[in-house]
Amino acid sequence: MSSEARPQEQPTFTRSGLLLHVGHFVVFAALILLWEVSITYFNVPSFILPTPINLAARAWEDLASGLVIHHFTVTLTEVVSGFAGAFVVAMLLGSAIALVPFVERIVYPYVLILQTIPKVALAPLFLIWFGYGVQTKAITAGLVAFLPILVTVVAGLKAVDPRRELLMRSLRANSLNKFMKLRLPNMLPHLFAGLETGIIFAVLGAVLGEFIGGSQGLGALIIARQAAIDVAGVFSAIFYLSMMGLGLSALIRFAKTRFVFWQSN
Amino acid sequence: MNTSAAVQAIPALPVQRPRIIEVQSVGQTYRAADGLAVKAVDSVSLDIVEGEFLSILGPSGCGKSTLLMMISGLLTPTQGHIRFKGQDVSGPVGDFGIVFQDAVLFPWRTVRANIELPGEITGLSRSERRDRAQAMIELVKLTGFENKYPKELSGGMQQRVAIARALTLRPSLLLMDEPFGALDAMTREQMNVEIQRISLESKATVVFVTHSIAEAAFLSDRVVVMTGRPSRIQDIVTIDIPRPRSLAMITSDAFGAYVGQLRQGLNVNEEL
Numbered sequence: 001m002s003s004e005a006r007p008q009e010q011p012t013f014t015r016s017g018l019l020l021h022v023g024h025f026v027v028f029a030a031l032i033l034l035w036e037v038s039i040t041y042f043n044v045p046s047f048i049l050p051t052p053i054n055l056a057a058r059a060w061e062d063l064a065s066g067l068v069i070h071h072f073t074v075t076l077t078e079v080v081s082g083f084a085g086a087f088v089v090a091m092l093l094g095s096a097i098a099l100v101p102f103v104e105r106i107v108y109p110y111v112l113i114l115q116t117i118p119k120v121a122l123a124p125l126f127l128i129w130f131g132y133g134v135q136t137k138a139i140t141a142g143l144v145a146f147l148p149i150l151v152t153v154v155a156g157l158k159a160v161d162p163r164r165e166l167l168m169r170s171l172r173a174n175s176l177n178k179f180m181k182l183r184l185p186n187m188l189p190h191l192f193a194g195l196e197t198g199i200i201f202a203v204l205g206a207v208l209g210e211f212i213g214g215s216q217g218l219g220a221l222i223i224a225r226q227a228a229i230d231v232a233g234v235f236s237a238i239f240y241l242s243m244m245g246l247g248l249s250a251l252i253r254f255a256k257t258r259f260v261f262w263q264s265n
Numbered sequence: 266m267n268t269s270a271a272v273q274a275i276p277a278l279p280v281q282r283p284r285i286i287e288v289q290s291v292g293q294t295y296r297a298a299d300g301l302a303v304k305a306v307d308s309v310s311l312d313i314v315e316g317e318f319l320s321i322l323g324p325s326g327c328g329k330s331t332l333l334m335m336i337s338g339l340l341t342p343t344q345g346h347i348r349f350k351g352q353d354v355s356g357p358v359g360d361f362g363i364v365f366q367d368a369v370l371f372p373w374r375t376v377r378a379n380i381e382l383p384g385e386i387t388g389l390s391r392s393e394r395r396d397r398a399q400a401m402i403e404l405v406k407l408t409g410f411e412n413k414y415p416k417e418l419s420g421g422m423q424q425r426v427a428i429a430r431a432l433t434l435r436p437s438l439l440l441m442d443e444p445f446g447a448l449d450a451m452t453r454e455q456m457n458v459e460i461q462r463i464s465l466e467s468k469a470t471v472v473f474v475t476h477s478i479a480e481a482a483f484l485s486d487r488v489v490v491m492t493g494r495p496s497r498i499q500d501i502v503t504i505d506i507p508r509p510r511s512l513a514m515i516t517s518d519a520f521g522a523y524v525g526q527l528r529q530g531l532n533v534n535e536e537l
Contacts, residue, residue, distance in 0.1 A: 163369045170339060170363050172356075173386045181382065185373045262372040262414055 050232040058232040059239050068221075068240050075217040076244060078134055078206040082141030083199055090146055090194075094153025099179070111150065119143045120208050127213045137209035137217065144205030145198040149191070156190030157183050189263050192256040199248045207241065218244075285350060285438060285470050286313040286336060292344030292495070293331050305331045307495035308345070313472060315437070318464055320473045320481040322527060323491030329474045330442050332496065336472060337361055337440050349438075361438040362431025362469075366446045368423035370415040370430075377402065377411040380429045387434060401429035404463060421452040428460070432467055439469045443476065454512060457483055461509060478531065482523045483510060490530035500530035 032052050038044075039051045046054060062068035096103045097111075123140045130136040160183055168178050210219025218241045225233035288311040297303045305328040313319050313336075321329045334340035335347060338358045347354045362383075370379050377398050384394035402411055405425040415423055424444055431439055444460075445453045457480055464471050475481050481488045482504055490500040504523050506514065514520055 161369070163365055163367065164371070166339060167363065167365075167369055168386075170337060170357050170361070171383050171386045172359055177386050181385070182371070185371070188373075262416060 047229055047231055050235070054232055055235050055239070059236040062233075062236045062240070068218075068236070071216065071218045071221045071237070072240055072244065074134065075137075075203075075206055075210065075219065075241070078137040078209070078217065079141050079199075079202045079244070079248065081134075082138040082143075082206060083145050083202040085138065086142040086146040086149055086198060086202070087195070089142075090149035090153050094150050095157060095179075097150075098154045098157035098183075099175075111147070115147055119205070123209050123212050126209070132214045134216070137206045137214070137219075140209035141202040141205035144208075145202035148197040148201060149194040152190045152194030153187060156187030159190065160186050189260050192252065192260055195252050196249055196256075199252050200245055203241065203245045203248065282314040282316060284312045285315045286311075286472075287348040288312070288332075288336065288345075289347070290345035291332070291335055291342045291347060293328070293335060293340070294343045304495035306335070306342075307497050309496065309498055310345075311489060311498065311501075313470060316468060316470055317486040318461075318471045318473065318484055320475055320485040320488045321491060322475055322478065322481040322488050322531070323496065324493045324531065325476055327491050327493035328496030329476075329491050332491075333440055333442050333472060333474050337363060339363075358438075360434075360436050361440055362434065362436045364424070364427045364431050364439070364441045364444045366443045368415065368420075368427040370423055370426055372415050375412050375414055376407060376418070376426050379415070379426055380433055383430060383434045397433050397435075398429075401433050404432070404466060405429045405459070419452075420448050421456060424448065424456065425459070428463060432463070432469065435467070436469060439464070439467070439471045441471065441473045443474050445480070446476075453477075453480070458512060460484065465508065478524055478527045479515065482520060482527060483515065488527055490527060500526075502526055502530070 036051050036053065039049060050058070059068075093107070093111075097108055098104070119140070122143065123136075126136045126139050130139060164182055164186075165178075168182055173181070206217065207219035207222075210217040211223055214220050215224070218237045221237045222234050222241075225237065288309055291306065291309045292304065293306040294302050294304045309332060321332060323329045331340065335342045336354075338347075338349070338354045338356050341355065349358045349360075371382065374382065380398040380401050381394045384397060389397070399411075402408055405428055407422065407425055407429065410418065410422065415426070418426070428444070441460075445456045448456060460471075460473075461484060473481075473484060485504050488502045488504060489498055490502065491497065492499045502523065506517075506519055506523075
């Protein structure tokens with residue numbers, strides 16, 4: 001009987017896996033070294049492009065002074081609130097579109113039009129309507145993050161195996177049961193693909209909002225430092241912005257392994 | 266057996282029991298992609314009695330699954346009608362369990378949770394669901410695998426879960442649509458022995474669709490031999506071999522004779 005069970009695949013650190021890690025490190029170190037050496041060799045002035053060591057020092061300085069923490073928190077607030085808003089609206093609207101054919105016919109054309117508008121171009125309008133505060137950037141972030149999430153919600157809710165549907169029908173399951181026990185879990189793998197794109201888009205949207213107006217956040221910091229031709233400072237802000245993007249998408253991927261545990265990789 | 270008469274005549278059953286299903290001149294016509302009407306099933310009449318194991322045997326794509334779907338009420342016949350326990354069928358009859366060729370499990374649910382699904386949907390209490398699932402797990406011999414997920418199980422074990430799920434509401438009718446078609450030959454034979462035991466224990470009426478002659482002969486009280494396109498009844502063969510049947514029985518002369526008879530019924534198809 002037990003011989004019928006499939007062998008469990010154990011994730012192990014194989015030799016090729018270790019080799020890959022070493023490879024990554026070597027390439028990364030080589031690139032940094034190349035950068036450092038070529039700047040010294042070609043005598044590039046530091047206000048054009050600083051050396052990696054200068055940059056690391058500047059990033060550390062920004063952190064130690066607490067300056068970057070403030071801007072980081074502002075941008076993070078915009079990203080997370082915009083993303084959360086986009087998620088909630090996408091779930092509600094996506095469910096309506098996927099489940100009610102009438103809504104799909106009426107609403108989906110507008111969604112598709114929205115898809116063709118460069119959302120970033122709307123940001124100046126939002127500044128007029130909602131001011132220069134956090135809420136405007138959150139809206140920009142949310143709007144950019146919204147579509148990839150909505151599309152995956154709709155696709156995930158619709159992509160139900162017809163045989164599973166038939167099984168639910170044979171049990172005479174009502175709509176709520178079909179939704180909660182079949183469509184919703186079935187949607188999750190799709191949804192997380194959308195969330196991974198969405199969170200990166202949200203960071204992008206928030207930064208673009210900050211570029212256009214305002215004095216708070218990492219995007220605004222980049223603009224201010226650019227005006228002062230503080231290249232190392234700009235790099236430092238970009239570094240923390242990248243860390244935010246990396247961290248948030250890592251969180252999403254972690255959540256995916258918890259919620260979509262039945263799918264490997 | 267005279268084949269033209271067999272369409273109408275239903276052979277005498279070993280024991281007279283009440284009819285659970287009456288299939289009355291049922292047909293199914295659907296519109297193909299090219300817009301032409303295709304007749305999948307034509308004028309099928311058949312009575313199924315309580316507690317019997319009935320197989321529907323026919324070539325692949327002959328419409329036997331369509332007939333099964335109509336019996337379940339999941340598909341409405343375009344011709345004739347079906348009665349379940351004397352009531353006309355419109356929509357899923359409720360009192361049946363169904364097993365497909367693939368297990369069709371929910372990968373996000375454990376073995377136990379998959380088996381509890383029908384109970385959840387029909388509103389059984391939590392403790393009742395637990396007890397029934399446990400009993401089903403023991404019936405299909407999956408003890409120790411309750412908390413595994415489907416992807417951790419072999420095809421045969423997944424199909425056991427599907428059978429347990431189909432039986433958890435204690436239906437009077439179990440419908441199986443080529444349930445072992447995707448399994449390897451060894452597992453398939455083993456599952457045939459298992460399903461015989463399970464059907465005897467659960468006392469459910471079983472309607473079993475297959476294209477395997479040996480499987481039909483081994484499992485059934487009666488075998489309905491279908492022709493292809495449109496599907497009609499070619500022959501109904503009563504397999505009069507005592508139960509429980511063992512795999513060793515397959516080599517007996519009586520079994521061989523039945524296999525021959527079924528094969529002959531199927532071969533008529535080829536000549537048409």
